[in-house]
Amino acid sequence: MRSTRRAALTTAGVATLSLAGCSRQGQRSTSSPTSTAGSTASATSTSSADPGSQPSQADPDLKALDRAHALSAVLLADLRVSRPAIDTGGRLARIHADHLEAIRTSAPDTTETPFPTPGRRLTAGRLRARELAAQKELARLARSAQSGAVARLLASMSAGIAAGLVPRGGVPR
Amino acid sequence: MTTTETVEALQTALAAEHAALFVYGSLGAQTSESATPHVFAEVVDAYSTHRAWRDLLTTRLREEGVEPVPAAPTYELPDIPANVIGVVKAACDLEARCCETYAYVVANTVGQDRSWAIQALTRAAVRQTALGLPPGSWPGASDLG
Numbered sequence: 001m002r003s004t005r006r007a008a009l010t011t012a013g014v015a016t017l018s019l020a021g022c023s024r025q026g027q028r029s030t031s032s033p034t035s036t037a038g039s040t041a042s043a044t045s046t047s048s049a050d051p052g053s054q055p056s057q058a059d060p061d062l063k064a065l066d067r068a069h070a071l072s073a074v075l076l077a078d079l080r081v082s083r084p085a086i087d088t089g090g091r092l093a094r095i096h097a098d099h100l101e102a103i104r105t106s107a108p109d110t111t112e113t114p115f116p117t118p119g120r121r122l123t124a125g126r127l128r129a130r131e132l133a134a135q136k137e138l139a140r141l142a143r144s145a146q147s148g149a150v151a152r153l154l155a156s157m158s159a160g161i162a163a164g165l166v167p168r169g170g171v172p173r
Numbered sequence: 174m175t176t177t178e179t180v181e182a183l184q185t186a187l188a189a190e191h192a193a194l195f196v197y198g199s200l201g202a203q204t205s206e207s208a209t210p211h212v213f214a215e216v217v218d219a220y221s222t223h224r225a226w227r228d229l230l231t232t233r234l235r236e237e238g239v240e241p242v243p244a245a246p247t248y249e250l251p252d253i254p255a256n257v258i259g260v261v262k263a264a265c266d267l268e269a270r271c272c273e274t275y276a277y278v279v280a281n282t283v284g285q286d287r288s289w290a291i292q293a294l295t296r297a298a299v300r301q302t303a304l305g306l307p308p309g310s311w312p313g314a315s316d317l318g
Contacts, residue, residue, distance in 0.1 A: 091308055098310035102317050139291050148280035155279045155291045156314040159272070159298040163308035166299055 061150045064141040065103055068154060071134045072099040084124040092131065092164040099157050128165065135161040182281035183234055184242045186290070189274040190227035191244035196267050197223060199250050200260050209257045215304055216264060223271075226293060233286070265306045268297045276313030 076096035079087050087093055122130070138158035145151035197220040206213040234241040251266065253259030275297060278290035298312035311317045 095308065095310045098318060102311075135295075139295070142279065142291050143288055151287060152276050152280040152314055153317060155294055156276055156311045156317065158291065159295040159312040160308060160310050162295045163298040163302040163312060166302040166308065 061145055061147050064145055064150065064154060067141060068138060068157060069100065069103050071137065072096045072103070072157075075131060075134055076100065078122055078127055078130065082121050082124075082127055084122070084127045086124045086128050086131070086165070088168045092161070095160050095164045099160070103153070103157075131161055131165055135165070178281045179283075179286060180234070180237060180239050182278045182290075183230055183286065184239070186274055186278050186293075187227060187230040187234065188242050189271055190223050190230060191242075192248050193223040193267055193271060194220065194227060195244070195248040196250060196263065200263055203255060204257065204260050212257055212261060212264075212304070215300060216260070219264065219268070219300060222296060226289075229289070261304050265301050265304050268301045268304075269312075271297045272301075272313030274313075279313075 073096075076093060079090075079093045079096065135158050138154050138161070142151045142154035142158060145154060197216060201213075201216050201220060204213045204216050231241045251259075251263040253263045272294055275290045275294035279287055279294060282290060294313050298308070301312075302308045309315070309318075
């Protein structure tokens, strides 16, 4: 049951991101959060691209999504190897896994490694620094995204990581 | 050139800030600084942040020659128990709705407006966790999960 759901989500994710990434028209979300009883615009709802068209590898939004995919994969590998104190209860690992599942692309860019020595045992401080760097990079990618739907996805990823870095028990003051 | 969608998104965000200020004003009155200093600090900081964002959005809309949406005379307050658990739940629910609004603004703006929305989304998501809610994978965009 679980694998079926995951497969469906992955398939939907690929379709969603392919559409969102190659859209050049209808880039903006049109549904307001206040006008739809709490629902928000999804990546798929904003695209008017031809589903049959092949996204260009030069598409900057697809490159951004590939980068986001690579970042999530490396951060998840680091966390699984190091089991750090910064990830109480595996919260960050779950966030990265969820991100990976949603943004998995058919051909992620593997030519560039986000960080040196991914998957190596690291100190908690080093891991936190990597998480923060990734969070900031995702925010930067969101700022420069051409598609509003992709910007929303990347910004949400960035915010999720930031929230995942909050120590259990709240922010020290 | 500001598009109609951008102005609409900023107006939506401003309306959300008006509501957030009203609700946080009420929550602040129900929070004890001595008994629950952490929650009190979060509520005070949230009120200050949302007030600054209301002012920023008001200025931004006026720069575009648009009349900013005014605050409503009153807002429906959350039906919560009169204790710190109720305050925290109401604050988390409020920030979750703000996250949805900010994510919507991210999708419908560019440049500095989008940068602000990304920052606001992050702050709201962090505040939810700081108040004790487990961090979500998709703040403001639960439809992506």
